[in-house]
Amino acid sequence: MPAMTEPKLISGNANLSLAKSIARRMSMHRGMSVNLVDARIERFNDAEIFVEVFENVRGEDMYIIQPTSNPANDNLMELLIMTDALRRSSASRITAVIPYFGYARQDRRAKARTPITAKLVANMIAEAGVDRVLTLDLHAAQIQGFFDIPVDNLYASPVFALDIEHHFKGQMHDLMVVSPDVGGVARARELAKRINAPLAIVDKRREKAGEIAEMIVIGSVAGKKCIIVDDICDTAGTLCKAAEVLMENGAVEVHSYITHGVLSGPAVERVTNSVMKSLVITDSIEPTEAVKNCPNIRIVPTAPIFAQAILNIWNGTSVSSLFETDTLVPIYEGMYQRP
16 A cells, blocks of 8 residues: 655755756656755865754655765765664655665675675665665676665666667667676676667776776677667776777777766766767766766766656555566656657
8 A cells, every 4th residue: 555654855965956856757746746855964164964854754754865976985974864864853764765876896805805895885874774775777786685675776778778769760770789898798688688689798808907908899790880888987998998999890880878977087088089979878976067068978867767766665566667668668758759
């Protein structure tokens, strides 16, 4: 049965524009105004974070929208402190909506005497009082097992499939999905299956740590419009190099679909000057002005899928239904037209 209380949203400073978009989208679904809970999150002179919630949240079903993107430590602490404030204010349930889960790349011990920071962050979130986590495209799926609370991991691939079918209408037979490394094959295969396209792999070989000696394309990309698929683009070095190698191997065009556009350091400049015709990212991370102004970067909204996922959690209905492209068609109505 549906919950008696309405879902209430609260946002940190990490991606306020996405939080507002989710609230607007939920207002459309609910037929009533859904606003962010009034609160202030500020810093003292020594950079300590202070949170004050101005509305009564006793017995409420609360959703904290806060990606732990750059600056990761500040945004993570905001999430933890907001959780503590809500728990001490007697909220009935607290769900952390983390569009981008920072520290996810530290999910295992790659060498001796190193931490598994993703597990540490999971412990901190649960200990702070979060009852449930909603996130998007975890870097490693096993991170769900780091939590002792329920984790709903949404996927960007069904949204990307809609975007591809819309923007490559009439050209679907020319497409080739490409994984930029062997580790991302499962993700690329998933999208390739959705759009009924063949799959190729770019294999990196290193002579020294941090130096790519060569890249080899596994599969024929000649005459194809290649779509590189990955979950995170940080400095864009490997991505741009992979695009060059694909063009050298006869690709007609190269486009990239990346869930989380970290785009740090020289990334935007590299993408601007690269052979890639377009880089498509989601708004899971607040885009900088440089990203917004880059001519070959396009941003796909995630507010529709997050709004529906929050409503499904609140209603006690299936979240996994959002893994299907057909389920997302009405949710993204007006944005995409399928062929």
